[in-house]
Amino acid sequence: MKLHWQILIALVAAAIVGSVVPESGWWIDAFDLIGSFFLNALKMLIVPLIMSSIIVGVMGLPGGRALGRLGGKTLAYYLATSLIAILIGLFVVNLLSPGTIDGAPAGDRLGLDAGTGQVMERIEGRGAGDVIGIILRLVPPNIVEAAAAGQMLGLIVFSILFGFLATRVPGRPGEVLKDFWDGVYQVMLHMTDLIMRIAPIGVFGLVAEVVAQTGFDAVGPLLVFFVTVLIALAAHLLIVMPLMLVLVARVNPVKHYVAMSPALLTAFSTSSSSATLPVTLDCVESRAGVSNRTSSFVLPLGATVNMDGTALYECVAAMFIAQAYGLDLTLGTQFVIVLTALLTSIGVAGIPSASLVAIGVILTTIGLPLEGVGLILAVDRVLDMCRTAVNVFSDSTGAVVIARSEGEQTLLVDARS
Numbered sequence: 055m056k057l058h059w060q061i062l063i064a065l066v067a068a069a070i071v072g073s074v075v076p077e078s079g080w081w082i083d084a085f086d087l088i089g090s091f092f093l094n095a096l097k098m099l100i101v102p103l104i105m106s107s108i109i110v111g112v113m114g115l116p117g118g119r120a121l122g123r124l125g126g127k128t129l130a131y132y133l134a135t136s137l138i139a140i141l142i143g144l145f146v147v148n149l150l151s152p153g154t155i156d157g158a159p160a161g162d163r164l165g166l167d168a169g170t171g172q173v174m175e176r177i178e179g180r181g182a183g184d185v186i187g188i189i190l191r192l193v194p195p196n197i198v199e200a201a202a203a204g205q206m207l208g209l210i211v212f213s214i215l216f217g218f219l220a221t222r223v224p225g226r227p228g229e230v231l232k233d234f235w236d237g238v239y240q241v242m243l244h245m246t247d248l249i250m251r252i253a254p255i256g257v258f259g260l261v262a263e264v265v266a267q268t269g270f271d272a273v274g275p276l277l278v279f280f281v282t283v284l285i286a287l288a289a290h291l292l293i294v295m296p297l298m299l300v301l302v303a304r305v306n307p308v309k310h311y312v313a314m315s316p317a318l319l320t321a322f323s324t325s326s327s328s329a330t331l332p333v334t335l336d337c338v339e340s341r342a343g344v345s346n347r348t349s350s351f352v353l354p355l356g357a358t359v360n361m362d363g364t365a366l367y368e369c370v371a372a373m374f375i376a377q378a379y380g381l382d383l384t385l386g387t388q389f390v391i392v393l394t395a396l397l398t399s400i401g402v403a404g405i406p407s408a409s410l411v412a413i414g415v416i417l418t419t420i421g422l423p424l425e426g427v428g429l430i431l432a433v434d435r436v437l438d439m440c441r442t443a444v445n446v447f448s449d450s451t452g453a454v455v456i457a458r459s460e461g462e463q464t465l466l467v468d469a470r471s
């Protein structure tokens with residue numbers, strides 16, 4: 055049976071089992087063990103995979119100009135799609151206005167969630183200055199420490215520089231470098247394949263735990279917000295992305311969804327685009343036919359800086375909280391929200407619940423108390439699964455779009471076929 059079917063069956067089984075078992079007991083520990091084992095195994099690949107894939111990708115480029123062109127295109131695509139996603143979110147949240155009930159701010163009626171303490175600790179002291187922090191994170195003083203702390207941006211910059219300068223090493227040392235990193239990369243891809251064999255079991259553990267503990271009861275008072283986010287995410291995933299695929303990449307979107315299904319399901323189950331990166335790379339190369347040169351550069355960068363679903367969610371959540379507090383949402387304020395959502399979506403890590411920190415930053419920027427984040431906690435976990443899938447899909451679309459613009463003809467999913 056194909057892997058995506060296995061994962062899908064595991065997802066459905068997890069939803070059923072998770073909703074029938076009580077929310078605490080030994081089974082939660084068992085789900086946690088299975089899920090964490092799978093997640094750890096994927097995370098274990100990230101640092102060597104990012105380094106080797108970027109170095110191999112950059113070394114394969116014909117020179118500095120090609121690197122500049124590829125980098126420019128990639129960033130342009132990432133910024134453009136994130137902005138489109140945010141604007142979709144802004145439109146839908148203004149239309150449905152989930153933060154108001156009968157025209158009045160819904161803050162009091164929604165009440166603040168009890169579990170704010172932990173999140174508050176994480177976002178306390180964050181502010182607009184954090185956006186500037188992104189620039190500093192590009193050059194971490196200690197690359198090993200940055201890698202250990204999961205700050206991938208620094209690792210990416212280092213790897214790009216390394217790959218670029220490695221091409222200037224003449225003779226045998228240069229060849230050895232190329233072969234070595236190429237070998238590391240291939241081993242990482244094989245290791246991904248191996249780990250994905252246990253994906254159905256891992257996914258079962260991850261999702262059963264979420265369903266058993268979160269359940270669907272929490273959605274109740276936040277239903278309109280929940281639906282607003284889902285509609286906006288769906289519009290981006292099912293309208294904007296296919297349009298990109300058809301019009302720009304001339305690729306059949308349905309075939310692309312199918313090709314990317316293992317990555318989408320992994321993203322959905324793990325809520326982490328970084329942990330999904332090995333699977334995304336594998337799917338884009340072996341199932342969507344994008345060359346290693348393009349995907350190994352575009353995707354690691356995308357997993358870190360391109361988060362359409364996250365950007366959209368940040369905008370909708372901040373607008374929702376502002377509506378619930380009765381803040382006057384002038385055009386100026388909305389502009390600030392859009393801009394901060396765009397910048398912070400670049401800076402947040404591809405890990406579960408990373409958006410919460412970014413939303414905290416937006417709230418302080420527009421003058422709202424950080425506690426506002428408490429309003430959305432109850433539904434954040436499930437929405438995280440959905441936005442992460444959108445993040446990963448946009449990365450994969452970017453890889454195909456850029457591959458086509460580089461003249462690649464090997465795409466398996468040509469719209470005309």
Ligand code: ASP
Pocket residue numbers: 325326327328361363364402403404405406407408409410438441442445
């Ligand atoms: N979980 C998301 C990701 O990894 C980030 C977020 O929006 O919290 O892509």
